[in-house]
Amino acid sequence: MRPAPFEYYAPTSLEEALRLLSEKEGAKLLAGGQSLLALMKLRLLTPTALIDLNRIRELRYIKEEDGWLLIGAMTIYDELEQSPLIRERYPALHEALYRLGDQQVRNRGTIGGSLAHADPSANLPPVMVALKAQMVAARAGGGRRVIQADDFFVDAFTTALEPDKEALVEVRLPPWPRGSGGAYMKLSKREIDFSIVEVAVQMTVGDDGGVKEARVVLGSVAPKPYRAVGAEEVLAGAKVDEGLAARAAEAGTRDLEPPSDVQASSWYRKEVSRVLVKRAILKAYARARGMEQ
Amino acid sequence: MSQELRHIRVKVNGQWYEADVEPRMLLVDLLRDVLGFTGVHIGCDTGHCGACTVIMDGRSVKSCMVLAVQADGSEIMTVEGLEKDGQLHPLQEAFWENHALQCGYCTPGQLMSAYFLLSRNPNPSEEEIRKAIEGNLCRCTGYVNIVKAIKAAALKMSSSKAG
Ligand SMILES: Cc1cc2nc3c(=O)[nH]c(=O)nc-3n(C[C@H](O)[C@H](O)[C@H](O)COP(=O)(O)OP(=O)(O)OC[C@H]3O[C@@H](n4cnc5c(N)ncnc54)[C@H](O)[C@@H]3O)c2cc1C
Ligand code: FES
Ligand code: FES
Numbered sequence: 001m002r003p004a005p006f007e008y009y010a011p012t013s014l015e016e017a018l019r020l021l022s023e024k025e026g027a028k029l030l031a032g033g034q035s036l037l038a039l040m041k042l043r044l045l046t047p048t049a050l051i052d053l054n055r056i057r058e059l060r061y062i063k064e065e066d067g068w069l070l071i072g073a074m075t076i077y078d079e080l081e082q083s084p085l086i087r088e089r090y091p092a093l094h095e096a097l098y099r100l101g102d103q104q105v106r107n108r109g110t111i112g113g114s115l116a117h118a119d120p121s122a123n124l125p126p127v128m129v130a131l132k133a134q135m136v137a138a139r140a141g142g143g144r145r146v147i148q149a150d151d152f153f154v155d156a157f158t159t160a161l162e163p164d165k166e167a168l169v170e171v172r173l174p175p176w177p178r179g180s181g182g183a184y185m186k187l188s189k190r191e192i193d194f195s196i197v198e199v200a201v202q203m204t205v206g207d208d209g210g211v212k213e214a215r216v217v218l219g220s221v222a223p224k225p226y227r228a229v230g231a232e233e234v235l236a237g238a239k240v241d242e243g244l245a246a247r248a249a250e251a252g253t254r255d256l257e258p259p260s261d262v263q264a265s266s267w268y269r270k271e272v273s274r275v276l277v278k279r280a281i282l283k284a285y286a287r288a289r290g291m292e293q
Numbered sequence: 294m295s296q297e298l299r300h301i302r303v304k305v306n307g308q309w310y311e312a313d314v315e316p317r318m319l320l321v322d323l324l325r326d327v328l329g330f331t332g333v334h335i336g337c338d339t340g341h342c343g344a345c346t347v348i349m350d351g352r353s354v355k356s357c358m359v360l361a362v363q364a365d366g367s368e369i370m371t372v373e374g375l376e377k378d379g380q381l382h383p384l385q386e387a388f389w390e391n392h393a394l395q396c397g398y399c400t401p402g403q404l405m406s407a408y409f410l411l412s413r414n415p416n417p418s419e420e421e422i423r424k425a426i427e428g429n430l431c432r433c434t435g436y437v438n439i440v441k442a443i444k445a446a447a448l449k450m451s452s453s454k455a456g
Contacts, residue, residue, distance in 0.1 A: 001338045005296045008316035008362055037319075037358050038340050050316070054363060078352070102428025103406060104343060107352040108359070191427045192341075 003040035007049040014058055014169065017051050018140040022165055024049045029167055031074060031113030034105050059112070059169060062086075067175035073112025073168050081106060090173060091287060092130060092182030092200045096123040099184070102192045112168045118224070120156045121194040126219040127184055128171070129153070129227065130200035136170035137161055146172075149225075156223040179212075180204040181287030183280045187272055189263065195220045196264045197272045199228075201284040209239045209289065216248075216277060221258035221269055228252030231277055240285040249278035301365040305330060306374030314361045320354075321345045323361035324371060332372040332401045336430070343429035346402035347371050353409035355428070372401035375408070383453070384408060387446035388439075395433035402429045407443045415451050419444070 007024070011017040021027060026048035030036055039045040053059060059074035062083055069085065080086055081097035100106060100123045114124045115135065128135075128149040135147045139162070147160050154160055161168060176182075182202040186195040203214035214235040216228040231252025238244050258269035286292035298313040305328060312327050324330040324347065336344035338357050345356045348370040375382035384404050387393070394400045403426060410417055410425035417425065422443045423436070431439065 002319070003317045005315070005317055007297070008299065008360070010362070010365075033358055033360070033363075034340065037360070041339065052360075052363060102343070103409065103425055104346055104353050104355045104358075104428045105340075107409075108354050191424075 001041040003037065004043060004046040006040075006047055008052065009049060010052045010055050012055045012057075014056055014138065014167075015140070015142075017053060017056060018138060018167060020049075020051045021167065022140045024051070025164075027051055027164070029053055029116075031116070032076065032105075032109035033113075034101070034109040035113065035117050035119070053112075053167075069173040071111055071171045071173070073116075073170060074110050075112075077101075077106040077109050077111070077114075078103070080111060089176070090131060090182060092184040092202055092284070093124075093127050093173075095184040096127045096186075096198075096200065099123060099186050099191075105192075111171055115152070115171065116159060116161060116168045118153055118155075118157050118159045119194070120223050121198070121220040123184070123186065123195065123198065123219070125149075125153055126198060126200040126217040126225040129225045130182065130202040130215040130217040131176075132174055132202075132215065134172040134174070135160075135168055136172065137166040138169045139166050144169075150227075153224040176202065177204055179206060179288055181284050181289070183283035183287065185276045185280045185283075187276065197221060197258075197269050197276055199273070199276045199280045201277075201280040203235065203281075203284050203288050205285065205288040210237050211235045211240065211285070212237075214281075214284075216252055216281065218253075218256075218273055218277070221256055221273055226256070228277060230254060231281070235281065240281060242282070245278045245281040245285075248281055249274045252277050299362050299365075301362055303361075303364050303366075304368045306370055312361075316360065316362050318361040319357050320347075320349075320359040320361050320364050320369075321356035323364070324356060324369070330371045330373055334398055334401055336398065336402075341430070342399070343402040343406065343426075344399055346405040346429065348405055348409060351412070353406050370405075370408075372404050375404060383449045384411070384443070384446040387442040387449065391438050391442035391445055393434060393438040393442035399429055399431040399433075403431065403439055407446065410443070411447055411450065415454075416447055417443070 028047040030050045030052045059072045061072040087094040133149040184200045186198040198219040204212045216231040218226040231248040234248035253274045260266040296315040324333045334344035336342035340358045
């Protein structure tokens with residue numbers, strides 16, 4: 001299986017890449033290639049040109065600034081998965097990376113490529129929404145804008161990035177206060193498969209044990225990450241135990257109408273959603289209270 | 294659309310090679326068809342089986358999921374690079390001794406994944422070994438003996454270093 005012919009560019013600066021993107025009609029950015037090359041081999045995509053971002057060093061970093069964690073779009077999963085800072089501060093993200101594809105995919109795939117691709121079953125989009133991440137988009141000429149994760153995912157395989165103009169250049173994770181914790185859970189047939197259902201939870205708990213803020217986000221159940229607002233409302237102000245977590249999970253998944261496909265029926269997805277949301281809430285709560293790693 | 298050829302240089306198993314390739318050529322085809330490293334296997338061609346795994350600049354990658362032009366200037370190691378002067382690598386010996394292969398089709402990829410694991414974790418747990426080869430499918434042996442072999446190789450390598 002070979003891709004159809006295309007022109008190949010390997011710019012070494014972001015500005016040059018953005019200029020090529022705006023000038024070359026039908027061109028696509030190439031990040032880790034772990035989705036794009038597969039689609040091109042199947043001839044589902046036939047871009048006229050590829051603009052390879054892999055030689056742009058300025059897009060590969062993990063750094064702290066004013067309590068925020070800034071991640072360059074071309075940072076590979078493995079580097080993020082190995083980062084002690086992420087493991088400690090954003091355990092939901094760490095777990096999502098640990099459960100993403102296999103080692104070879106994690107050695108090549110990038111955070112920017114995954115989020116721009118916006119697969120409804122991908123690991124990272126729900127986590128970004130749960131963590132209230134910000135996406136930085138850039139276009140030729142120096143124009144930049146910040147997009148909230150809640151607004152970034154628009155539909156299946158569709159983001160708020162302007163096609164053929166904008167690239168995702170940075171992901172910004174806000175500091176979560178003391179007393180915060182998170183969890184990510186995924187059900188898949190085999191470890192390397194995409195999820196049948198996945199859930200990311202992030203919350204902050206006060207000294208009295210009451211939930212101050214909670215975000216519960218599902219993946220694989222809708223065209224874009226699904227905020228289980230019903231669950232978040234039950235959690236607000238509450239002290240979490242088994243019963244409360246079960247009630248929150250019930251409320252958060254009641255209105256779900258997940259798709260049926262070869263992997264699972266709609267009924268099964270909904271049932272598993274309820275179970276995983278409950279478990280992830282209990283885990284995130286325990287972590288927020290410092291009771292569990 | 295006519296394809297402009299690109300001149301690239303890659304270092305494979307310690308030796309530099311040059312080639313003119315179409316941008317759409319996959320790294321696995323460069324290694325097998327142009328440079329003759331047929332130990333790199335193609336099982337699925339879609340990124341799912343891991344038979345084509347090689348080490349590229351220190352990291353395991355599926356060579357059917359990388360373009361040859363992307364490897365320009367890179368250092369690659371294939372299964373052929375494990376053996377040195379007629380002496381099998383401890384991983385190869387351990388696979389042999391532990392019956393970690395039957396048909397051998399997946400073996401080059403398993404070895405490369407194991408090589409990457411041991412390059413940064415010389416003493417992996419069973420769970421870490423299983424995690425490290427989850428992208429490498431074996432349809433014959435099952436994974437028990439492969440896991441055993443990697444564990445044995447790790448032991449052998451660390452004791453030979455210590456001694
Ligand atoms: C065997 C296998 C198993 C996998 N399992 C999982 C899994 O369990 N969970 C999961 O989430 N994913 C999984 N994946 C997919 C993987 O995460 C991909 O890496 C990811 O979907 C795309 O990221 P990439 O860096 O490889 O991007 P590419 O494939 O290079 O690009 C993907 C798309 O994003 C665009 N793009 C890339 N970078 C940018 C940018 N900076 N700005 C704007 N657009 C950009 C490209 O033009 C393209 O359209 C798997 C892949 C394989 C091969
Ligand atoms: S041939 Fe590359 S992963 Fe199967
Ligand atoms: S030994 Fe035959 S596929 Fe693994």
